[in-house]
Amino acid sequence: MLSTSAELAHREQVAPEHYLLTFDCPPIAEQAQPGQFVHLRVSEGLEPLLRRPFSIMNVNIPAGSLQLLFRVVGRGTQILAQAAPGTWFDLLGPLGQPFPVPATTQEVLLVAGGVGVAPLIFLAEALRELPAPCYVRGLFGARTEDDLACWLELSTRCDEFTAATEDGSAGQKGLVTDLLDEQFDRGGVERVYACGPVAMLAEVARQCERRQIACWVSLEQRMACGVGACLGCVIPVRGPGDTRYLRVCQDGPVFPAAQVDWEAMTADLD
Amino acid sequence: MLSTSAELAHREQVAPEHYLLTFDCPPIAEQAQPGQFVHLRVSEGLEPLLRRPFSIMNVNIPAGSLQLLFRVVGRGTQILAQAAPGTWFDLLGPLGQPFPVPATTQEVLLVAGGVGVAPLIFLAEALRELPAPCYVRGLFGARTEDDLACWLELSTRCDEFTAATEDGSAGQKGLVTDLLDEQFDRGGVERVYACGPVAMLAEVARQCERRQIACWVSLEQRMACGVGACLGCVIPVRGPGDTRYLRVCQDGPVFPAAQVDWEAMTADLD
Amino acid sequence: MDLSVEIAGLHLANPVLVASGTCGFGEEYAGRVDISRLGGICTKAITLHPRAGNPPPRICETPAGMLNAIGWQNPGLEVFLAEKLPALRAYGVPIIVNVAGETLEEYVELAARLNDADGIAALELNISCPNVECGGMQFGLAPDLTRELVAAVRQATDQVLITKLSPNVTDITALAQAAVDGGSDALSLINTLVGMSIDIQRRRPVLGNITGGLSGPAIRPVAVRMTWQVAEAVEVPIIGMGGIITYEDALEFIMAGASAVAVGTGNFVEPTTAVHVIDGLREYCIQHQIAKITDLVGAARTGG
Amino acid sequence: MDLSVEIAGLHLANPVLVASGTCGFGEEYAGRVDISRLGGICTKAITLHPRAGNPPPRICETPAGMLNAIGWQNPGLEVFLAEKLPALRAYGVPIIVNVAGETLEEYVELAARLNDADGIAALELNISCPNVECGGMQFGLAPDLTRELVAAVRQATDQVLITKLSPNVTDITALAQAAVDGGSDALSLINTLVGMSIDIQRRRPVLGNITGGLSGPAIRPVAVRMTWQVAEAVEVPIIGMGGIITYEDALEFIMAGASAVAVGTGNFVEPTTAVHVIDGLREYCIQHQIAKITDLVGAARTGG
Numbered sequence A, B: 001m002l003s004t005s006a007e008l009a010h011r012e013q014v015a016p017e018h019y020l021l022t023f024d025c026p027p028i029a030e031q032a033q034p035g036q037f038v039h040l041r042v043s044e045g046l047e048p049l050l051r052r053p054f055s056i057m058n059v060n061i062p063a064g065s066l067q068l069l070f071r072v073v074g075r076g077t078q079i080l081a082q083a084a085p086g087t088w089f090d091l092l093g094p095l096g097q098p099f100p101v102p103a104t105t106q107e108v109l110l111v112a113g114g115v116g117v118a119p120l121i122f123l124a125e126a127l128r129e130l131p132a133p134c135y136v137r138g139l140f141g142a143r144t145e146d147d148l149a150c151w152l153e154l155s156t157r158c159d160e161f162t163a164a165t166e167d168g169s170a171g172q173k174g175l176v177t178d179l180l181d182e183q184f185d186r187g188g189v190e191r192v193y194a195c196g197p198v199a200m201l202a203e204v205a206r207q208c209e210r211r212q213i214a215c216w217v218s219l220e221q222r223m224a225c226g227v228g229a230c231l232g233c234v235i236p237v238r239g240p241g242d243t244r245y246l247r248v249c250q251d252g253p254v255f256p257a258a259q260v261d262w263e264a265m266t267a268d269l270d
Numbered sequence C, D: 001m002d003l004s005v006e007i008a009g010l011h012l013a014n015p016v017l018v019a020s021g022t023c024g025f026g027e028e029y030a031g032r033v034d035i036s037r038l039g040g041i042c043t044k045a046i047t048l049h050p051r052a053g054n055p056p057p058r059i060c061e062t063p064a065g066m067l068n069a070i071g072w073q074n075p076g077l078e079v080f081l082a083e084k085l086p087a088l089r090a091y092g093v094p095i096i097v098n099v100a101g102e103t104l105e106e107y108v109e110l111a112a113r114l115n116d117a118d119g120i121a122a123l124e125l126n127i128s129c130p131n132v133e134c135g136g137m138q139f140g141l142a143p144d145l146t147r148e149l150v151a152a153v154r155q156a157t158d159q160v161l162i163t164k165l166s167p168n169v170t171d172i173t174a175l176a177q178a179a180v181d182g183g184s185d186a187l188s189l190i191n192t193l194v195g196m197s198i199d200i201q202r203r204r205p206v207l208g209n210i211t212g213g214l215s216g217p218a219i220r221p222v223a224v225r226m227t228w229q230v231a232e233a234v235e236v237p238i239i240g241m242g243g244i245i246t247y248e249d250a251l252e253f254i255m256a257g258a259s260a261v262a263v264g265t266g267n268f269v270e271p272t273t274a275v276h277v278i279d280g281l282r283e284y285c286i287q288h289q290i291a292k293i294t295d296l297v298g299a300a301r302t303g304g
Ligand SMILES: Cc1cc2nc3c(=O)[nH]c(=O)nc-3n(C[C@H](O)[C@H](O)[C@H](O)COP(=O)(O)OP(=O)(O)OC[C@H]3O[C@@H](n4cnc5c(N)ncnc54)[C@H](O)[C@@H]3O)c2cc1C
Pocket: A037, A048, A050, A051, A052, A053, A054, A055, A056, A068, A069, A070, A071, A072, A073, A074, A075, A076, A077, A078, A115, A118, A119, A219, A220, A221, A222, A223, A248, A253, D060, D061
């Protein structure tokens, strides 16, 4: 894990409320693995006070650059959406546990929801560049067409790709999880990797559990330190006996779906 | 008093740590009188929280612009020193009591210390454009040549002009108040207007009192509201009986020197 | 869509007041803010006799907040009644008079004399000002003194009686209960937290008064927590305040249990803050199909 | 230029610690911060038995601050002694062990068992944690309980005993005096202020625990004020904390009367914050020709 100053090379609006930032940051670009994130200091001052975590969407090792895809949801992302190229930012990273990749050729399914697509783009690329490349099927769901930000970056890295939107404005109409049955029924899927809203992940996990397919999810939680020190970013995990909590920043953000206490995770949802 | 959004038209560094900002702001430019100030919101966010007061150095009514001269001393002025032209700022103003100008032609002396020069530049111009124009002598003192920011703007608006620096790097060596005796001894000065550090103002006030010359000073104090509501920005004034406090933002920033309790004002200095 | 609220019989057209000490007696903001749109105005603290206040510097900025040590500078009751109150009445909004004293007798006399005055909507008992040597906060730190003081004032006035609580206490609910027991019709909270800053260049406190009261967004989490606790502990309406800048901030207090809110430091940041908060609340209610803002009071408590 | 300080016989190479709960047991920051440069490390709170902590969300950002409600998640004394302490010792800096319990007996047992452990510089009695249902803060809110608890622990340990005070009290000096009367060698302050935030979208508290502890620059004025008051009230050394991000912030505490300081939330903003504070203090002393940092302790009190 490095702490490093990185220059913002490009900022691009890729969809309404969605931005892609490219940083010149060779040390992190070289070490990063799919599923890891950076903890970014948005401002030199105290507003906002805490860093913001973003999954690494992409690295270009020869260029020494890395890309982040984000959606504007609050003050921090608002500031980033207006950041001028040439500005220097403080990045901690790469942080967290990456997606475990198979040692042998397998058929894998990626399930992305909204900006959850970011780490899966990086993963898709890595899976196909493995010594034993995987066959990658990609599913990408969002509320509407506009929110399928960077779908091209995902689809071009997949051997098969299907999109879904809740309003039917692009791809199949419905939830991305509605597509799972078909994928599984066709057979062949040996692993599932998913990132997106908790409700979606819970459903992916449920279906994988039922079908006994290995599944990893990338989770989010409010973070302070980002390095495992403050115990602020925990999620509940299953286990014998009492409730146990693991840190998203250090033990995750990637967790085996089977480890997560989905009941507690979703009890909280509206 | 108006609250208005104003676009930053130019930003110029006029000396080390000294900047000149030009705002497009017709409503304030039209109403402003010398000695008045604007209360400027430095940031859209909460950092810094409070507005910052700056004297109006200049207005250009046809162009609808006004200028502020400031020295970088803390977080707020740091941000302003980096503000990009084209940025919109929220300005309250014109605020406070202006310098009272004479109804008949008089010989006046302006005494400026450091960035205290700002309101006196505006005043010098106004005094010479009165129906009964004044004869204006200007004194401008600073620690060193670099701090005589905008001396040309003052000197070209004066009929006579003398500078002083503590280190002798420009003008006469010494304090600007060392020049007062000579000015007064020559005779003719009917009014004095001064703006600068408290110690300087106290000395100007003392000498004017001794010689019974009318004197007005522009004072500073930490401000919250800037409009007289919070009672935060007071200075002690003389009077019969108990201590009394007046508000710099509403009762000032220009005060008759004879009104100010200089003993209390300077008790506080190191 | 109904923004109006009742505070112990006092009708407010909307739940947004301006907080005591941050809008003077209204006059300074007149002409630049449409004061008639406010839910009400809490005046600067009034004392029996005029007071000069504390020596400067009186304010100091802090991260997301500010310290103040004004120290009750005010023209005194006579001038208030003769000059300030008539002007205030002209805005046509409820006037809540913030009163302060050094002794119980002073509070009682103030209340008695204000009881006959026209056009006062309520009294706000300031027993929580941290910036005067004796009086003020001492009453607000001990439940017994609070109850005794409020009860004495209660005897002296028929007006709606609001007690303003200090956050500088171990158990805010005990103070709230004491004020209610004494006969307070409503509570307002919070006043400022005692704080200080040091000028490291001069190696001494920034404020002339050494300590001051911390206000602004920095204290909002403490204010929301106390609102929540007090709403749980007592039945009377609460006016919540502390760091409100946006309508979202105001909603935090309302959902925690406040029936109304007040904007203080926010007025300094932007004079139209309170008006924007009102507009924001109206928008929010329309968008979320809330028929009456009162439906949101305490919503976070019930999961509503 | 001498940055070293003594806290009740405990020698620190410089006055800058990292605050309990913000640097875990050091390991997470190892390799990225030169831990050996710190004045010392205060560990995350240790309890007798392992604790799972509170349900998430546990943290929430606020203006210039944050709320946390971790709730004593820790591996318990056994694992601490067997695994964490040996690793901590390797950094070669003083280790101050923050201990917490629900009962007096738990505190005493913890102290007794830690007394025999090697390489502990001091115990920090956490009687001020706002984030657990029973225990912790209750002791820190009443002077009597504080004195009793400290006295009992004092019996059980020869180690330097530091009591960490809660700011959620009416009179911090009474608590400070009680801790000193009980036998505390030093005081650390402040722990977090109790606060809360409400999620207006979901209409409920943000934190799983409802309330949490407010830390960061927002609370610095309260922390500096309490440091000032306590330094006036008692003779023992003070470790000041609350919102320190820069060396200037640290100097405020030192000039108010703190002999040492701790960086908490500042570590999250930037892991090297404490190291930068140390560098800044050194620079400042050199520039201002301060021979010993201890010459600045309380400088704002004397006009020094
Ligand atoms: C490991 C990880 C990877 C992430 N990757 C991405 C990504 O690639 N693209 C993307 O758009 N978003 C990502 N997020 C979510 C992103 O961190 C938040 O959207 C962002 O912090 C919001 O900041 P804000 O200031 O705009 O919002 P605000 O709501 O103003 O933030 C307030 C606080 O809440 C926290 N917060 C708000 N939303 C979230 C969230 N969903 N998860 C965690 N903390 C949150 C913020 O960090 C901050 O501390 C990721 C989160 C985590 C934990």
